[in-house]
Amino acid sequence: MSVGRAxxxxxxxxxxxxHLKVIRAIDxxxxxxxxxxxxxxxxxxxxxxxxxxxxxxxxxxxxxxxxGVRPTELGxxxxxxxxxxxxxVAELQEEARRFSRCGAGAAGVRPSRFRLGGTHGPLLGGLVxxxxxxxxxxxxxxxxxxxxxxxxxxxxxxxIDYVLTGVCGRSRPPEEDRLVWRVLADDPVFVMLGEAHxxxxxxxxxxxxxxxxxxxxxxxxxxxxxxxxxxxxxxGFAPEPVYETDTASCVHLVQVGRAVGLCRxxxxxxxxxxxxxxxxxxxxxxxxxxxxxxxRELPAADRDGPASGAGRTAEGVxxxxxxxxxxxxxxARAVHxxxxxxxPSCARWYRAHPDARVP
Numbered sequence: 021m022s023v024g025r026a027x028x029x030x031x032x033x034x035x036x037x038x039h040l041k042v043i044r045a046i047d048x049x050x051x052x053x054x055x056x057x058x059x060x061x062x063x064x065x066x067x068x069x070x071x072x073x074x075x076x077x078x079x080x081x082x083x084x085x086x087x088g089v090r091p092t093e094l095g096x097x098x099x100x101x102x103x104x105x106x107x108x109v110a111e112l113q114e115e116a117r118r119f120s121r122c123g124a125g126a127a128g129v130r131p132s133r134f135r136l137g138g139t140h141g142p143l144l145g146g147l148v149x150x151x152x153x154x155x156x157x158x159x160x161x162x163x164x165x166x167x168x169x170x171x172x173x174x175x176x177x178x179x180i181d182y183v184l185t186g187v188c189g190r191s192r193p194p195e196e197d198r199l200v201w202r203v204l205a206d207d208p209v210f211v212m213l214g215e216a217h218x219x220x221x222x223x224x225x226x227x228x229x230x231x232x233x234x235x236x237x238x239x240x241x242x243x244x245x246x247x248x249x250x251x252x253x254x255x256g257f258a259p260e261p262v263y264e265t266d267t268a269s270c271v272h273l274v275q276v277g278r279a280v281g282l283c284r285x286x287x288x289x290x291x292x293x294x295x296x297x298x299x300x301x302x303x304x305x306x307x308x309x310x311x312x313x314x315x316r317e318l319p320a321a322d323r324d325g326p327a328s329g330a331g332r333t334a335e336g337v338x339x340x341x342x343x344x345x346x347x348x349x350x351x352a353r354a355v356h357x358x359x360x361x362x363x364p365s366c367a368r369w370y371r372a373h374p375d376a377r378v379p
Contacts, residue, residue: 039073135179137185176195188305210285
């Protein structure tokens with residue numbers, strides 16, 4: 021290819037949606053340097069890309085100065101169109117994913133599949149069981165990860181339909197601008213002790229009484245580790261080194277007396293160990309169900325309170341993505357209630373704290 025033809029092809033570069041996103045990012049950042057950081061690009065690479073887009077559009081999009089950049093008249097024109105096109109395409113992508121997920125999307129069409137994601141815990145299996153029972157013709161699949169952030173990105177990208185996870189206390193869940201998060205329950209964090217531990221027979225344990233113990237816990241990408249360390253410091257000690265490992269290994273280390281563990285209150289009973297509340301409830305765990313936003317908000321009753329027995333509709337009566345999300349939420353809350361009832365220590369704690377949030 022001749023140099024002249026190569027230059028002609030460059031000048032005729034086709035403008036794509038990603039280019040409009042870059043132009044918006046530059047305008048919102050107010051400088052190429054800040055925009056490059058936000059986009060994860062090197063500043064020279066972003067400058068070169070902007071020049072190619074300007075050649076394709078026939079003029080400068082931004083005036084460069086010592087204090088940043090501001091759009092030209094041509095830039096304002098492109099930005100005006102981009103502010104309409106970018107959200108419209110994003111909405112189209114979401115509608116297409118919802119259409120694919122729910123079949124034709126017409127009233128009366130039951131969901132054909134449930135792609136669930138979850139961090140490792142006792143609730144995911146229960147949710148699979150309830151959905152398989154309520155929707156016997158639907159395919160139920162699972163993906164698990166220690167990372168709530170990874171699962172949230174999978175959900176936002178349409179690779180899974182629902183995420184069952186949690187956050188420490190009242191921490192904010194990830195990707196809130198793109199996802200809907202519903203609270204299942206706020207549970208206390210318990211300590212897991214071997215049956216032979218001197219404190220195993222207590223109704224509750226002061227965190228300070230565990231100073232000097234080795235700790236076992238599972239991995240995670242939230243702030244739980246920092247919150248735990250802060251709670252220990254408040255009662256006068258720094259925790260000993262933590263064994264970070266899988267759930268089975270944590271249980272084994274506790275059973276043989278090598279460590280004590282932290283666990284959710286709904287941790288199921290197991291031979292050789294007991295779960296005991298921490299006095300004063302210094303740590304909490306918020307169980308969450310996440311899904312992508314549908315056309316309208318769920319009713320307040322489905323957002324904030326129980327929906328006992330919901331979701332077990334007659335064959336062929338799930339009319340919309342909203343109703344499906346409400347049904348999955350109700351099933352998840354029912355699974356949590358079953359987990360509370362199956363754990364004697366957790367059930368006792370809720371009886372002693374009637375004002376605590378339960379499904």
